[in-house]
Amino acid sequence: MMTHGVDMTHESLTEETSEALILRIATDRDREAYALLFARYAPKIKAFMMGRGVSPNEAEDLAQDALLNVWRKANYFHPEKAKATTWIYSIARDLPEDLWAPEPEMAADNAVISTEDAKTIAGLLDTLPTEQKDVIKLSFYQDLSHVDIANALSIPLGTVKSRLRLAIIRLRSALDKSEKSVKGQA
Amino acid sequence: MAKIAHHPDELVLFDFYNGRLSPGQALVISAHLEVCDTCRSSFALYDHIGAMLLDEVMPQSMREDALDLALARIDRPAPERVGPKSGSGSKAPLSSSDIAPYLEGIDLPQSLKEAKFKKRYWGAPGVWLAQLDTQSNDGSKTYLMHVAKGIKMPEHDHQGMEMTLVLNGEFSDHNGTYKPGDLIICEAGHHHSPAIAMEQDCLCLISALAPIAPKTILGKLLQPFARI
Numbered sequence: 001m002m003t004h005g006v007d008m009t010h011e012s013l014t015e016e017t018s019e020a021l022i023l024r025i026a027t028d029r030d031r032e033a034y035a036l037l038f039a040r041y042a043p044k045i046k047a048f049m050m051g052r053g054v055s056p057n058e059a060e061d062l063a064q065d066a067l068l069n070v071w072r073k074a075n076y077f078h079p080e081k082a083k084a085t086t087w088i089y090s091i092a093r094d095l096p097e098d099l100w101a102p103e104p105e106m107a108a109d110n111a112v113i114s115t116e117d118a119k120t121i122a123g124l125l126d127t128l129p130t131e132q133k134d135v136i137k138l139s140f141y142q143d144l145s146h147v148d149i150a151n152a153l154s155i156p157l158g159t160v161k162s163r164l165r166l167a168i169i170r171l172r173s174a175l176d177k178s179e180k181s182v183k184g185q186a
Numbered sequence: 187m188a189k190i191a192h193h194p195d196e197l198v199l200f201d202f203y204n205g206r207l208s209p210g211q212a213l214v215i216s217a218h219l220e221v222c223d224t225c226r227s228s229f230a231l232y233d234h235i236g237a238m239l240l241d242e243v244m245p246q247s248m249r250e251d252a253l254d255l256a257l258a259r260i261d262r263p264a265p266e267r268v269g270p271k272s273g274s275g276s277k278a279p280l281s282s283s284d285i286a287p288y289l290e291g292i293d294l295p296q297s298l299k300e301a302k303f304k305k306r307y308w309g310a311p312g313v314w315l316a317q318l319d320t321q322s323n324d325g326s327k328t329y330l331m332h333v334a335k336g337i338k339m340p341e342h343d344h345q346g347m348e349m350t351l352v353l354n355g356e357f358s359d360h361n362g363t364y365k366p367g368d369l370i371i372c373e374a375g376h377h378h379s380p381a382i383a384m385e386q387d388c389l390c391l392i393s394a395l396a397p398i399a400p401k402t403i404l405g406k407l408l409q410p411f412a413r414i
Contacts, residue, residue: 031257038256043245050246060249064256071260089237125238139204140239146201161197168196172231 018084019077026074038067045092053143066092124174132167135160190222192368194349199225203232210318210328210393214349214369217295217391221367286316289330292354292389303330309412312337317413327414328393333357333382340405341379346396348372355388357381377401 016033018040024033042063049059069091077087125133138149146164150157194202194215201207202215219225288306302319309315312334321327326346333339335355350370357364359378364370372378374396382388398414400406 031260034260035253035257038253042248042252042256044240044243046248047243047246048240051243056246059246060252063248064252064259067256068259072264083237085241086234086237089240090233092240093233093236125235136235137239139200140236141243145206164200165195165197168200168228168231171235172196172228 018088019079022070022074022077022084022087023079025071026077034067034071037070041070041088042067045088048092048141051141062092062095065095069095124171128167128170132163132170135163136167139164190224190365190367190369192362192364192370193222193225194218194369194371196228198349198371199228200232203229208322208324208326208393208395209320210322210326211349211395213297213301213318213328214351214391214393216297217353218351218367218369220295220297222369288314288316288332294353298353298391306330306332307413309414310408313339313412315412315414324395326393326395327397328391329414330389331392331414332387332389335382335387336384338381339379340408341377341401342405343377343399343401344372344374344394344396345399346374346394348392348394348398351391353389353391355386356383357388357390358383 016036018037021030021033021037024030025037045063045066046056046059049062050056054062066088070088073091077084125136128136134153135149138144138152142148144152146160147157150160153160193199198207198211199215202212207215219229286303286306289303303316304319306314306316309331314332316330318328330353348371350364350372352364352366352368352370354366356366357380359380361370361378363383392414394414398409400409
């Protein structure tokens with residue numbers, strides 16, 4: 001949450017955390033907060049969707065739809081359970097049903113990774129060897145099969161699979177560890 | 187539900203998340219996810235990785251009037267269903283007459299209740315099958331298979347990856363025993379001869395990328411009837 005300094009300039013307002021903006025939408029249906037959040041996330045979601053092979057027009061529509069759902073679902077957002085970006089991402093990925101897997105039924109508590117876990121994993125993604133991070137990125141961004149990824153990187157298919165598997169297992173074990181340490185503290 | 191011991195490979199789950207599986211395979215994984223907390227937690231992990239990549243991406247400018255449009259849209263009334271998606275969200279609830287009569291009384295995962303299966307047929311004594319109504323056109327087949335208790339299936343090879351989700355009852359092969367919720371993946375080249383437990387009939391959902399190859403004369407004789 002932001003600290004209110006003495007000089008409450010317009011600039012410091014725009015730096016309000018995304019979490020705080022979503023909460024303002026949830027409690028006050030705050031249009032200014034929505035406009036700020038829109039400016040922050042719509043262009044990124046558009047870029048992300050284009051990276052998945054969607055046309056610019058369609059990506060623009062998806063970004064619009066994602067933010068509209070952020071407005072409508074804001075009261076389901078719990079900052080203690082999820083970072084704003086993760087929550088918004090999960091809304092965006094739930095949009096085009098032919099591009100993504102359907103969301104499995106899940107309890108809201110399990111649906112997102114806590115902010116504490118998020119810090120651990122964010123750090124860890126950067127410690128992955130570049131070659132593992134590359135295949136993860138290509139898997140998310142591009143509408144590519146494993147064979148396409150192998151061709152794009154000029155590596156054997158088996159190598160793509162083993163790198164992906166290693167990266168996911170590594171991130172997952174980091175998550176398990178951080179969950180245990182959170183439970184240990186409680 | 188008892189603790190689930192057999193899960194899909196992490197890569198299969200990741201492919202499912204990224205929309206890379208055939209519809210039949212995706213149906214099997216969806217049904218498993220409904221009952222498996224462990225695999226659902228992987229989805230949370232993938233969402234988080236995706237969010238970090240979203241943070242890193244170079245933004246693409248929206249159209250000039252994008253914000254005006256966005257502000258106009260939030261003024262319109264929301265559709266009736268708002269909130270976390272419940273899987274069945276956009277579809278009308280099925281009436282009981284939509285569910286195949288042979289599946290009545292069986293506690294199926296929600297994603298299977300929404301799937302349509304053709305009329306069942308007998309593939310062999312004690313074995314009935316029901317094919318998914320809309321099959322992919324890639325040669326893969328997805329079907330329910332119900333096998334009477336105590337039956338041992340003929341030994342067979344797999345020519346392509348096959349996923350099996352146990353829905354009811356249990357069976358075992360040389361690798362272990364499988365109970366409801368367990369998901370077994372046989373890669374091409376694997377062979378086994380599953381045996382159904384003595385106590386209860388066994389119902390499975392199966393999605394195979396290629397036909398099975400029976401290794402016994404009995405199996406070869408039965409295959410045309412089984413159509414798998």
